[in-house]
Amino acid sequence: MMKNNQFAIMPVSHEQKVRELTEIGFLNNSTIITDATELWLSFLHRAILTNPAPAGWNQFCHNTLATEIYTLEEFIARGLQINESVFKLVSLQLLEFEDETDFQVTDPIQAWDTIQLPAVNITNNSNSIIDAWYDLLCTHTKNGVQYLDLLTSQGFFVSTYSKSIDSRPRFFNGKALAVYDESKLIREVVYVETDIDTDNDHHADLVKVEVMRPVETNNGFKAPAVYTASPYNQGTNDNWGEQRTHNVHTKLHHKSSETHSSEPVFSEDFEYQITKGITKQTEETYTHQASYTLNNYLAVRGFAIVYSAGIGTKDSDGFQTCGSPEQTDATVAVIEWLAGKRQAFTNRTDGIAVTAWWCNQKVAMTGRSYLGTLATAAATTGTPALKTIISEAAISNWYDYYRENGLVMAPGGFPGEDADVLAAETFSRTKNVGDYSKVKQSFSDYLDSMTTSMDRNSGDYNEFWQRRNYRSNIKNITADIMMVHGLNDWNVKVNQVKSLWDELQKLPVAHKIVLHQGQHIYINAFRSIDFTDIVNLWLTNKLWDVHNGANEIIPDVIVQDNVAPETWRSFDNWSTNNPIKWQLLPHTLSKNSTSANEQQSFNDQLDEDTFRRFDQHPEQWQSELLTSKNGYSLLFKTAPVKDELILRGTPQLTLSVASSKNYGMISAQLVDFGEAKRFNISPTVLDRNGIELGHLWQKDDLREFQLASKSSPYKVISYGHINMQNRTSSDKVDDLNANELVNLTFNLQPLFHHLITGHQLGLVVFSTDFGMTIRANDDLKYTISLDTSFLKIPSFQRI
């Protein structure tokens, strides 16, 4: 059964409802209807858009059921009166719910409640109809859009296109309306000049910027900018990426001391372009673009959409640096141009400057993964025009992406990837073969230097990583931040956002987070949550300064439940202060404080066949790690839990452990054991191109997480890894002797997990992680002393 979860509805007074309904043409000041039924019918009539002729209304009345027995046609003919049941039955049909599937015509009120539709109070007073109709317009249909957005897609606002050139943006319920002409959007290109010369050609790097803005800006309408910095947007260089991918069949070794390798510095010996003229008129356009559907949604709602791939990409200058301060500078340069603080040119050669004269100088950044990462990077510079970022699945510290506690660590699914590989992969200047021929050698040399300075050999945190750790600059943030992260994201791991979230608590900026049950995905087209509306409310507040209460209305923490489909809950914070300590006992995790004076061992070496099989099929390794009796791991389980628990926050594992050699790495996973139908890994596309983002405009696929058709015995919910020689910190090498018991304390990935009654929490301790670590099938025996080993999960509570 579908469930509606809306977090972006602004509560408004009856007077404001009247005002807003008048503005969009449902009410008008000259004709005031006082009869409740008559008023309701007038609203319905106004909502018939595809055939405005009388036959269209008649057909609607014939097609719509008003009571269990009567169509709306018969309801009108019999002079019946509106009541709650009639309103709800007809509204369910307007919202595209289906008879016998979503509701029974005999009891629309029950379905209304089950689906979690908003409370309405229908009386014979026409004001009650106004209130209910307003709320209905804000309510989501079965198919993932507000009812008003459904009407919008059917052309509700087409007649207002000519009016919107009065330069005033238009809102309803605190959210920007799609009243801009989708067929006349202006697409133009400028080249923004940066303050860096990463390709060492003695000219300041220019970056190409693609702008899409409402034609209404040509008539005085000032648009805010929604900017996505995407190194992928001009294509990728898979060839170089593959060639640079590292061998993961390397052996861990003893580290004697910290190694120090620093990154080459880019020369400051460069010149800016000489400005030879200034114009309001760009000369270059574009037609093809890999666009984010959320941006497409915003494009017809008065937001100018801006993309830049940045340094080292097709049609721009410079090198890809994988997250260095130079890339951040180039990212911010675009914001500065939008804010009128920096120069851009109509083309790369003529020196004709062009300003963002159409922009209201307020900027938001959007995007997922590397895109969200650059938004985060930009925010940490405190650049003033950047009012907010919506960063999804974003990296806040590149060390945590490619390293962990002194170990080389691959993002899940990308063994052998590293900073230099990603720089190579995103270097799309290769696509302009002539341009590329001039920088091929120098960029290749630069990548070699990256390979050295990122130091795959030690795995330690060093200057290279320090330069790519945006969390060092969190204090500079002035933008309000909305974060989105998948609790099952093993690519950009959950600690990336948790660390940022925790630090943000100390700052005077608004911050919100949405945690979903997906992996590394976008969530703006899900049926069960109004994420797009949340973004609209948020950006309307941040970029138009509309007092819509976005900071208060949107919950600080929204979490998708991992058990019940289509269930999202709001919380005040991520963690709670209720740490529970689980003692390791033989095969057991125990809340009792008694400890076992016992040692347990495992050997990381596998027989050759098994090693080869796991190496090629990491999913088989994962399965056998948790379900087979084996000599290469230790498993500890709680008793089946008696009451439902929520695990909230960052688990911390302390182990007393010895390696049989003078080096070693320890891995751990937390597991929810219990046969259950869990969510599918990826959301299901319910309707391909089913969501209309405007009127005859772009579309999106309606999606939703569904339960798998078959049950599974377990799910890994957290994990972590540590080099035994980085016990103190990732930038310090601790000594280690063979067979010496040492204490390791390290964090596992943060979680927000609902552990249901009867399930068991499991901890598995092992060494080689075939999904993420290097692997050499080394003969290493690890021994754990249980009495001083324990797991703390900071936040347990009943749901």
Place this chain on the structure above:
Amino acid sequence: MMKNNQFAIMPVSHEQKVRELTEIGFLNNSTIITDATELWLSFLHRAILTNPAPAGWNQFCHNTLATEIYTLEEFIARGLQINESVFKLVSLQLLEFEDETDFQVTDPIQAWDTIQLPAVNITNNSNSIIDAWYDLLCTHTKNGVQYLDLLTSQGFFVSTYSKSIDSRPRFFNGKALAVYDESKLIREVVYVETDIDTDNDHHADLVKVEVMRPVETNNGFKAPAVYTASPYNQGTNDNWGEQRTHNVHTKLHHKSSETHSSEPVFSEDFEYQITKGITKQTEETYTHQASYTLNNYLAVRGFAIVYSAGIGTKDSDGFQTCGSPEQTDATVAVIEWLAGKRQAFTNRTDGIAVTAWWCNQKVAMTGRSYLGTLATAAATTGTPALKTIISEAAISNWYDYYRENGLVMAPGGFPGEDADVLAAETFSRTKNVGDYSKVKQSFSDYLDSMTTSMDRNSGDYNEFWQRRNYRSNIKNITADIMMVHGLNDWNVKVNQVKSLWDELQKLPVAHKIVLHQGQHIYINAFRSIDFTDIVNLWLTNKLWDVHNGANEIIPDVIVQDNVAPETWRSFDNWSTNNPIKWQLLPHTLSKNSTSANEQQSFNDQLDEDTFRRFDQHPEQWQSELLTSKNGYSLLFKTAPVKDELILRGTPQLTLSVASSKNYGMISAQLVDFGEAKRFNISPTVLDRNGIELGHLWQKDDLREFQLASKSSPYKVISYGHINMQNRTSSDKVDDLNANELVNLTFNLQPLFHHLITGHQLGLVVFSTDFGMTIRANDDLKYTISLDTSFLKIPSFQRI
């Protein structure tokens, strides 16, 4: 390595190339350039579209490599001359191929050949440049579109929009150009009146039709219509479909004689609507539509696009009848309206008639699965305005979809589905709850009568199926036919198209077939074949009467190879007349004529656990059927083949078999045994929304079949099933006694399969097919007498 396969290039004379290049503005009559290099540069200049200012050209010259050493900028500065290598190197870049991935700058000529790009002959005569440039415009880029279509997407024809209102369509190389204004397409709805009353309301059923036509039709341009009849297009009724799904856990039984149940007849006691007026102006529009991307491609190329869901769907009258003649009538009614031979109204009630005055009265039909099926059905009526159909994965006989040789048979993946289920599933009148409330009971009663008359109990061919067998009417076909089918389509099986194809040989209509390696999919966005161009050439010929040689240029049979990726070959026919007979010997298929006087047996009954497991996991059944020693099947294999073979046509299996009871069913599969990396089951999306179907218009996902990353030991390439009591035919019940040896001869699914050296052809004989048949775990022992059992595959030959 990418390989280009183009089948829709029309060979034209130099004079025609000059004429066409002049028409689209590459050449003009007043300025004639005689220097080859200068002419080539002028062509390149004209192809710079996103920045027509001088800086755009300069940047292009800087970005493009003309020789191994020089950019085009340097090439021009040095006054160098065009030659073959320069032309090919620059063209590879124009075609979006990539340095180091697709070509080496040191040898563009080799890459040109490897990718299979068209021969060009560059001399210092400017005519050679004209010829080569023309051919280049017709050549596909790396990303699945003609180079001219790439230019089109960048706005090449935008300036011609105003000119196209001269009512003359525009073509290049025999294919229609995208010169129609995508932002001004007219979307309108009409209601076509049929000659049937399937819902028995005493009024002729009206069907809703959605039309999208170029605005240029308002100024005298007459557009042909591309019409897709899709029962799914107004949504589906999954709820009813699920409820009607049949239990497959039923037992086969002895049939004593044919049962006769006939279908209810729809009343002819109905009235037509009284026409109260006539207009050229429709009143209803639409905005949301589930559209076929091929139609979107055609919509900006001067074809009007027409959709109708037909009887029994939302906003139309009538019942869903699953392929009955009434559904065909309603489908054809739309064609008749387009041809000016039938009435349609602006709405359902007012009686205002509207003609398709904008149509040139020539119609094509497109679509896959049920959509292609209705196209096939319409073609078999011989309705004169229907000039061609492009039927993809279409049913030609519903008996072969839900039955086989006297057995109930599910389409692969849909156990328990039957004609009544599909009728229920597509009955979308439920979506208008008021309308639905009036027909709910009567349609439910009708479905009950279908359930009876389709006769799941016997599985025999009867009057119900006869009415749904379009092949009975093949002789009526006057439309030219293009067919597309997946050789791995287990839903609409390959015999559906093979039977049609074979019959068409006898008719004087043009017929073409494309056989691909997919399942039940569309193929219009594949990188390796120019299917969209083929359709364009074909429709331009059929609907505009352009003499582009489509019948001759397009090969009769195009087949995608199952071994080499991106390889398509043309053939004169599907089968060859070279049947080979394989004798069944113990565990062996032998080409020798010696037979073994031996009987072999299997028992269809499994232990309970295995039965339950197979029932729930048919993929496990399939795997164990072929790889385990088991008692429920017999496996026969050839020796590893010494020379590559192509199996072409319909295999025929003859078995001498006895059942231990007086009923029984026999199933067989043909298998390609041999460890190999085979194609993935589904194509890979190379670039989501990567294909632009026009200028700022709809997009499609670029796709391609890729080899799986892992090898597999076998692949099932054909299969068949028969009821032992339908040895003579599917409409006749033969007697059967327990333990009586009878001769069965039946066809397996047609194939076109490349069996490579070292692989073995296997035949497995069994009874219950957990993918498709009913299953009761009945204790049935089957005995096969090998000496009179053999397999004929009609077409073997070396590649």
